[in-house]
Amino acid sequence: MALSFSCTASLTPQRQVKVNIGSKNCLQNVKNLIKTIGIPTISTTPHKSLQKGNWVKLICGASFEDVVDIRNLSLVYTLAGVDCIDCAADASVVSAVNEGIEAAREIVPLRRPWVMISVNDHEDLHFRKAEFDPEDCPLDCSRPCENVCPANAISLEKANSTVQLSYGTNTRGVLTGGVITERCYGCGRCFPVCPYDKIRVVTYVRDATATAELLRRHDVDAVEIHTSGRQTKFFEELWSGLADSIRYLKLVAVSLPDLGDSTVSSMDAMYTIMEPQLHCYNLWQLDGRPMSGDIGRGATRETIAFAVCLAAAKDRPLGFLQLAGGTNAHTVDGLKKERLFQTPAITKNSKDDTSLTNSHSSLCASIGGVAYGGYARKIVGRILCSMQSQHGLAHIEGYPEYLLEALIEALGLVGTVKCYDRTLIGKRNK
Numbered sequence: 001m002a003l004s005f006s007c008t009a010s011l012t013p014q015r016q017v018k019v020n021i022g023s024k025n026c027l028q029n030v031k032n033l034i035k036t037i038g039i040p041t042i043s044t045t046p047h048k049s050l051q052k053g054n055w056v057k058l059i060c061g062a063s064f065e066d067v068v069d070i071r072n073l074s075l076v077y078t079l080a081g082v083d084c085i086d087c088a089a090d091a092s093v094v095s096a097v098n099e100g101i102e103a104a105r106e107i108v109p110l111r112r113p114w115v116m117i118s119v120n121d122h123e124d125l126h127f128r129k130a131e132f133d134p135e136d137c138p139l140d141c142s143r144p145c146e147n148v149c150p151a152n153a154i155s156l157e158k159a160n161s162t163v164q165l166s167y168g169t170n171t172r173g174v175l176t177g178g179v180i181t182e183r184c185y186g187c188g189r190c191f192p193v194c195p196y197d198k199i200r201v202v203t204y205v206r207d208a209t210a211t212a213e214l215l216r217r218h219d220v221d222a223v224e225i226h227t228s229g230r231q232t233k234f235f236e237e238l239w240s241g242l243a244d245s246i247r248y249l250k251l252v253a254v255s256l257p258d259l260g261d262s263t264v265s266s267m268d269a270m271y272t273i274m275e276p277q278l279h280c281y282n283l284w285q286l287d288g289r290p291m292s293g294d295i296g297r298g299a300t301r302e303t304i305a306f307a308v309c310l311a312a313a314k315d316r317p318l319g320f321l322q323l324a325g326g327t328n329a330h331t332v333d334g335l336k337k338e339r340l341f342q343t344p345a346i347t348k349n350s351k352d353d354t355s356l357t358n359s360h361s362s363l364c365a366s367i368g369g370v371a372y373g374g375y376a377r378k379i380v381g382r383i384l385c386s387m388q389s390q391h392g393l394a395h396i397e398g399y400p401e402y403l404l405e406a407l408i409e410a411l412g413l414v415g416t417v418k419c420y421d422r423t424l425i426g427k428r429n430k
């Protein structure tokens with residue numbers, strides 16, 4: 001499988017953003033493109049987007065912590081009009097997201113997307129990292145791990161290692177490098193390809209107390225709880241650990257897999273646990289085929305099948321429905337085929353707060369929207385990668401020609417849900 005992008009930065013660059021004269025024209029083209037499409041005027045508030053069925057969330061990745069990429073991705077997708085940016089529950093990552101949002105709003109005064117942090121109640125695919133000791137790897141290994149990684153989170157080089165022995169020194173060739181931890185988002189594609197079984201999986205659970213601290217920040221609007229849905233005791237423990245921090249939020253999302261016949265009863269059980277403290281909107285993220293959107297067209301089928309089942313479930317608990325897991329440029333077409341794209345349904349999308357939804361039975365879209373992760377990162381990531389290979393760690397607005405290119409990609413994807421005029425994006429405003 002081809003690499004989608006390659007970046008190895010982990011620190012926020014301190015460089016001053018300078019824009020040369022040629023690039024200034026390009027920055028004007030960025031502004032013109034956003035104005036031509038009309039994003040500032042057609043963007044609705046995030047909760048209205050959920051109601052209309054045109055909510056778009058960028059998933060930076062629950063374990064992806066490369067703050068340079070995260071800042072630039074947040075900037076580009078804010079300009080493209082997303083409603084929410086979902087990121088790892090880590091203070092520096094949250095700061096990078098907010099920095100990207102504010103940098104975007106300095107270019108064009110758009111409404112601020114909600115910032116969501118993702119946590120898990122127990123072991124979960126999204127909360128793990130690959131790990132191995134490169135010195136343990138045979139020197140002649142063809143390194144399939146490196147090639148298969150969609151985040152280019154594995155970097156290996158041949159080097160010499162000299163060991164001091166009693167009779168002198170011994171020099172031998174070894175591999176150095178390994179997993180770039182902050183870039184690994186736990187997709188698991190490297191695990192089965194290692195012919196020597198050298199790669200370990202390190203799983204972790206986000207700490208509830210640290211999460212509660214983050215939720216009290218003024219620049220965090222939402223939380224997403226990833227759960228297997230099979231054992232509500234873990235969900236209950238996390239929920240009680242988050243305590244009163246929930247009251248600061250605008251949205252609580254629960255990301256769950258398709259549990260077949262027991263999906264709705266599991267949702268019911270979790271909703272019952274949340275209900276006493278739930279005074280904001282809530283959303284169910286239908287996680288079809290996790291972390292696979294970049295693989296291809298077929299990856300999106302599972303989340304659409306999941307949506308078909310839940311949209312038809314009349315007895316499910318309150319909350320918006322949103323697709324994730326395998327979502328890509330084909331997702332909206334799949335929804336349209338199932339007549340689920342922005343089709344109205346009488347649903348109940350929040351507890352009972354009439355000030356939030358106008359009515360307990362507001363006329364809402366049956367599917368609130370779509371979240372894009374690996375695919376969204378891939379299409380913009382390759383431009384970020386190209387910029388970094390030319391200019392090193394950089395703020396993308398300092399290189400508006402790259403920003404324009406990245407924005408066109410992002411608008412193409414976000415526009416499938418937001419129904420932007422594709423012909424205007426295609427003109428590229430040159």
Ligand code: SF4
Pocket residue numbers: 129130148149150151152153154179183184185186187188189190191
């Ligand atoms: S788990 Fe996925 S992201 Fe992490 S190193 Fe392996 S292939 Fe790369």
Ligand code: SF4
Pocket residue numbers: 132134137138141142143144145146156193194195196197198199
């Ligand atoms: S495939 Fe396995 S043995 Fe080969 S470089 Fe990667 S981790 Fe090492």
